[in-house]
Amino acid sequence: MNRTNLLANPKIAALYEDVPAAETNEFRQFLRKYSYQQFSYEGEDWAYINTEPKDEVVLFLSGALCAPEVSWKSIVGLADKYQVIAPEYPPLISMDALVDGIAAILRREGVDRAHVIGGSYGGFVAQVFVRRYPKMTRSLVLSHTLPPNFEGGQSIRKATRTLSLLPEGILRWIMGKRLGGLMPEKTEETAGLHAIYQEMLQYRLTKADMLGVLWRTADFHDQKFSPSDLSTWEGRVLLLLADNDPGTPDEVRARLKGLYPQAKLHLFHGSGHATAVIQQAEYQRAILEFLSE
DSSP: OOOOOTTTOHHHHHTTTTSOHHHHHHHHHHHHHTOOEEEEETTEEEEEEEOOOOSSEEEEEOOTTOOGGGGHHHHHHHHTTSEEEEEOOOSOSOHHHHHHHHHHHHHHTTOSOEEEEEETHHHHHHHHHHHHOGGGEEEEEEESOOOOOHHHHHHHHHHHHHHTTSOHHHHHHHHHHHHHTTSOOOOTTTHHHHHHHHHIIIIIOOHHHHHHHHHHHHHHHTOOOOGGGGTTOOOEEEEEEETTOTTSOHHHHHHHHHHOTTOEEEEESSOTTOHHHHTHHHHHHHHHHHHHO
């Protein structure tokens, strides 16, 4: 993924002009405080945020924009009580390779078990991680995400073969149209989310990053999960869903709940796909209460 510098690049700073000054300053402080740590694993360069050590660890898995800064407010909200490790996703094409690298990050930091939180696309990653590394997963939080759908995977795989032939600029436009349908209306409250979204889309994501997301999404939908997968796993599951999320309509939410019958459910109302921003206090409270139970 391309590196940018919000603190020095005027073109990127211009994206944040509509964001309240106090929020922009807090975001800049976050970037200064939690700079990326980097290492190499299996020939791939990895980068991740790692907050101060605590007794318990949260593995925070971001969405399809691949970078944890998108969820910086959630990371800050967790970091008071938990050590938060939040990886950036390299342009790998399989979910197994992705979660293997994430597990390597935990081992590098001496972490045997972590609470795993995955939102949206990060929920795909989290569902693969808990099945591949159950002993490393202390509990599981799935937010605004969905279960595998084989037919969807076949369609995405076919489309990705075609998209791989397109120039980066056109692919960026297509991805923007796709992800834009999940973005909330731009208001003072959501302006920061929109600014980070535009920064990632215009300056950070490379063609390899975008194709990696698509190949891994197809790979996720090829998975054959069942409710019995975690029958011997001793962890707990929390589902965070919204009643009007365009990414998880009623039928999808029902299938997700059926896949995790043991899960505790917290249903938000009217917050769409951006509950973490629009209902930030309730969202963070639901996670912290679950983790502390």
